[in-house]
Structures are given as C-alpha cells and as structure tokens.
Amino acid sequence: MKLKLLILCYLSLITIAITHASSFLYVASDNGYKIIQYKISDQDGSLSQVQSYSLTGSPGKLKVYSTENNPNKFLFVTLSNTNKLVVFRINENTGSLSKLAEYPTANAPQRIFMFGGAYIYITSPSQYAISGFNFNPDTGQLTPITGSPFKSYGVSGSELSPNGQYLYEYNYTNPPVVREFNQFNGTFGPPLSFTNKSIDNNDASYIYKVNTDTANGIAKYKVSNNDNSLIIPDNKYNNVNYKLNYTPNVLGSNGNYLYISDNSNYVNIFNKNTPDGSLLLVDRVNCGGYNCQAFEFTQNGYAYETASDSYSISEYRVDPQSGELTLFGSIKLPIKPISMSMVSL
Numbered sequence: 001m002k003l004k005l006l007i008l009c010y011l012s013l014i015t016i017a018i019t020h021a022s023s024f025l026y027v028a029s030d031n032g033y034k035i036i037q038y039k040i041s042d043q044d045g046s047l048s049q050v051q052s053y054s055l056t057g058s059p060g061k062l063k064v065y066s067t068e069n070n071p072n073k074f075l076f077v078t079l080s081n082t083n084k085l086v087v088f089r090i091n092e093n094t095g096s097l098s099k100l101a102e103y104p105t106a107n108a109p110q111r112i113f114m115f116g117g118a119y120i121y122i123t124s125p126s127q128y129a130i131s132g133f134n135f136n137p138d139t140g141q142l143t144p145i146t147g148s149p150f151k152s153y154g155v156s157g158s159e160l161s162p163n164g165q166y167l168y169e170y171n172y173t174n175p176p177v178v179r180e181f182n183q184f185n186g187t188f189g190p191p192l193s194f195t196n197k198s199i200d201n202n203d204a205s206y207i208y209k210v211n212t213d214t215a216n217g218i219a220k221y222k223v224s225n226n227d228n229s230l231i232i233p234d235n236k237y238n239n240v241n242y243k244l245n246y247t248p249n250v251l252g253s254n255g256n257y258l259y260i261s262d263n264s265n266y267v268n269i270f271n272k273n274t275p276d277g278s279l280l281l282v283d284r285v286n287c288g289g290y291n292c293q294a295f296e297f298t299q300n301g302y303a304y305e306t307a308s309d310s311y312s313i314s315e316y317r318v319d320p321q322s323g324e325l326t327l328f329g330s331i332k333l334p335i336k337p338i339s340m341s342m343v344s345l
Helices: 002-020
Strands: 023-029 034-040 047-054 059-067 070-079 084-090 097-104 112-115 119-124 129-135 142-144 157-160 166-170 177-181 188-191 204-211 217-224 240-243 248-254 257-262 266-271 280-286 292-297 302-307 312-318 325-332 337-344
Touching: 023 059, 059 112, 070 097, 070 337, 097 142, 112 157, 119 157, 204 248, 217 248, 248 302, 257 292, 280 325, 292 337, 302 337, 312 337
Parallel strands: 059 337, 248 292
Antiparallel strands: 023 034, 023 337, 034 047, 059 070, 070 084, 084 097, 112 119, 119 129, 129 142, 157 166, 166 177, 177 188, 204 217, 217 240, 248 257, 257 266, 266 280, 292 302, 302 312, 312 325
C-alpha cells in the first residue's frame, strides 16, 4: 500500500510539472510602441493574449535568451528610432516581462545575434556598424565590449558560424564577408578570403538567405563541417539556388524545411534535405494575410507568422513528415506586428 501511494505521488508530481510547462509568444509593433504577450495553447496551438507592455520607441527585432541549464530568461528588443537596446527579464512561471534597462547602440539598430551566454550584438546596416556587449546571463546586465561599435561589412544580415569561429556578413550586391570571431574578447578580425578552397558535398552543410535584389530568389552558401569556413560558389552575390516568381520577404527554418514568404502573400515550402543542398518545392500556401514578416515554430507542431499589413498573426499546424502548413486561425491585433520571439518555460 505504501509503495502504491509513493508511486501515485510521484506520478502526480510529474503531471503537475508537465501541466505547468508553458510557452509564450512576444509580438512587437512599430506603430503602437508595444509588445503583446500571448500564451500558446499546448492542446491546439491557439494564441490567447496575456498582456501588453509599452516601449519608449519603435521596436525593430526581438530575441529571447533561454537555455535549459539557466532558469534566468531575458527578452531583448531593439528600438530603431531612439537607438537603444531594451532588456526585459522573463518571469519563469508566468512569462511576464520586467524591464531591466536600456542601452545605447549605433544608429538605426535592427537585428540581434548572440554568442552563447557571453556576448550580444546588434546590427545597424545603414551605419555599417555592429554594437557589441558583454552579457551577464544571471542578471541580464550588459557592458559595452571594448572597441564597440565595430565596423560592419554586411547590410542584409550578420550571424556567427555554428562553431563560433567566424562572423558571416551578407550583402545584396556583393559576396558575403567572412571574418574571424575572437571568443575571448568578443571582437572581430578583418575580412578573410577562401576563394581557392573547395569541399566535397559529403563534408558540407548549407546556409540559405533570401535575395530581395534583382534576383528574386534564394541564395545558397556551402559551409565546411570541419572548420565552418563559408564557401561562395563562383564568388557571385546572386548565387540563386531557387528563383521565385515574386520578391521574397522573410525566411523561416524548421528541421528539414525552409519557409519563404513572398510579396504575393504566399508561403513557399522547400525540402532542403538533399545531398547537394538544392531545394525541392513542396507546396505554396496562402499566408493568411498581407506583408508577412516573421516566423516562429514550436517543438510540438505549430507555426506562427506575422502579417503586418493585415494587423494579424497567422496560426498553422505543421506536418512533421512533409513540412506542409495548414492554416487554422488568424489573430487580429490592434497594432501592426513586425517581429516576434518565443519562449518555453
């Protein structure tokens, strides 16, 4: 009898732990100076509004810092018209936001990328600059990295290589720039050259970027699995792997599939699990709104996309086998959504 009671108590604790696990979606608006917090239903993936938070400027991009081994979680928001980065602490139980501080950045900050729990960077493409900060993952406090803001060579995006050895900077009209990243002090080296290097497809992975220039396509870049150096075939900026009929807006990735919205208000779904990284078109589905801007995917088969000109968020079910999307709902917003980020607690 005692053993049975112990087992029942243990199972009850597991049930409580599972029941209390929650996921939240944070959506930013540039015309309302707000962030709206939504709870994601574990049952059907639907969104329900929790609360909203006022900002002191127009938000650009959002990024959540969350790791399994650290209970502290934070949300970072760029303010494009006041040149600031805002840091919020995320409540580990409710997902609610508490503002910690604002930090000055280079003018017109946009995208955010991080290196683990050590550094955070904000790109300012129009200024050819990257603002860098040391990040305390326990308190959320930031301190500028010596030499920040740094010169940037990318206007369409910047990111670190998977092993953190290089910085990749992308451009619409020039080949990407590859620079060494110093993991000890968070700084970047001068541009490198890999023009004479080649690797076998069996020892490569691939990066895909939308090309909104005249090519109207998806650019594919080969990455060495040994050292993460970026290979640029033919040294051309418009290395279009798949040409679209319409201008692409935003790219999302989930497992073996890429999702690219275009200005015809459709989502193009591609299978990227091929020997040479080529893309296979799976389907095109209506994005449920106009001017789709951002994707987020859950681990249990749901996806969300902002439709800024429709003032809405599209809700999808994701087929785990085919990657196909099924639109099951649309949330109307009082504000114009432009970016979003998600956290699981």
